[in-house]
Amino acid sequence: MTTQILRISSKYLKPAFVVLSLVILYRGHNEPGGGFISGLLAASGYVFYMLAWNVETALKKMWIQPVPLMAIGLLLALASGIIGVAAGEPFMSGQWITVLNITLGTPLLFDVGVYFTVIGVMLTIMSVILEKVDQWD
């Protein structure tokens, strides 16, 4: 799967996937979307890139490697729960602030955590599988 067309298109599709995933991540609170599905979308952009080039090149393009990304995502999710504790309420109680007319809350932070975790998990699994596939070729 190393045709030139696929390689060039994957270069432009990867950022498109990521931007689209961010839109779906944000609208997820009230409409269909959310951390899980948008994480899958963003990850599929990278997986596409892995297919067109190879696993190593794709991982080099990432600022943070999949396993630390997983940990960061889970830490964000944990933090969203602890913010409630800091406000003197039980763990995971929702807290809200308004910045420039946009209401942000801990559920969004939790979703962002899920987003990163899903990307990390997907890319860890896919890179292992694709490396095996490369060996068979």
Next chain:
Amino acid sequence: MSNLLLLPVIVPLATVLILLLAHGRKWLQQIIGIGGIALQFTVAVWIFVVVNSQGIQVIQLGSWPAPFGITFVADLFSSIMLMVAALIGLMTAIYAMPTISDNRQRFSYYPLVNAMLMGVNGAFLTGDVFNLYVWFEVMIMASFVLLTLGGSRQQMNGAIKYVAMNLVASMLFLAGIGLLYGQAGTLNMADLALKIRASDDAFLLNSSAMLFFVAFSLKAALFPFFFWLPASYPTAPMAITAFFSGLLTKVGVYALIRFFTLFFVQNQSFWHPLLLWAGGITMLVGVLTAASQYDMRRILSFHIISQIGYIIMGLGLFTVAGIAGAIYYMVHNIVAKANTFLVAGMVYKLRGTYDLKAISGLYKNYPLVALLFVIPAMGLAGVPPFSGFVGKLMLVVAGFEAEKWVITGVALLVGLFTLFSMVKIWNEGFWKKHTGNDASDNKKLPVAMLVPVAILALITILLGVAAEPVVELCMRAAHQLIDPSSYIEAVLGKQY
């Protein structure tokens, strides 16, 4: 409202995350991993002190009130279990330092142990049936990976049986939850307790109660669902086997005790004899199959099964004394059982085999190891002054008081057979003259192996010698279980 109750879940979670960030560095993994469990132990002791002085503690997650949200509850029973779980986690993690291969320690051992402890702690604390299912899954996922770590052929063979049995158990568990929810309309344990006690047709819940019973029996390795345990446990490294033997089956037993004291109290004339029979046969079968083995790990694995029978017997008696005996026995057994496995690991390090016939003569060259074996082994067999004696005494007395002669007789008989098995290990492994070459027989054991074993042995002695405060504590915990009104009031508030 007390966020303290969340720490047993948050501390291991945070530890796992930090460990993931410190991927691949053995020293960091050891320090953070063990430090995290030590912190968890401190938290567990703190929770115990609070529960002991101020009564049952409750938190409603995300401020959603019970019975709608998820509730975390700590009564005396669950806080005792939290302490013991963290203790075993800590001791086996220290023991793992010199015994588990470098690669495993660098990447996955410590995060997995912490993840499993998170599941175990969550299962002990949750007050919601579905949430319990989730914690079981967390625990079992981590244990799957721990069991297969390294991936030798033998391990895979054992792990497949373990995974298959657990998937069946989870499915039955989930089916039970579905039936229960359809019938009662709630899954909050305190709310269930109220509804079932007030209902005239609670016998309709027997079908879901049976599904739960089978699911937990599978996990707890009760007769006739025990066969997966001796097939899978001995295949892992000893630190992991000891950790499993202390915790996995006991979480199943914990769930049985919680369910059948708190809300499945309908049709007692059917359930209690069933529990007694299951317990009695489990004891007998476990101990008899153990007697026919010559591999140390397998003898000990079969003994896990027979010991679980004792705990279920206490539950089946359903008196305060019986349940107090079950709780005491559980604590004693977790400590002593894990310890005998750890000693078996030492023997393996010294002799390179678990086969009793090939070990022989350890007493002459390693008197300290012999001493460390005798304490938990005699504890398990129920010889005074060790902890097993007090546990068996409590259960036997409770059995006589409840006038259940057969099960009490079985319990006494099984005690004798346990002694036989332990004496067999002693005779074959330690006492008999060594047939091999004596000259190379002066290996030194690492301190990190000796210290946890010595600490656990000390606890076995203390539980036996200074039994009175512990017994009194178990009695109070049993009172809370038999009369759940304080539990219900703590969860649902005064107005129920």
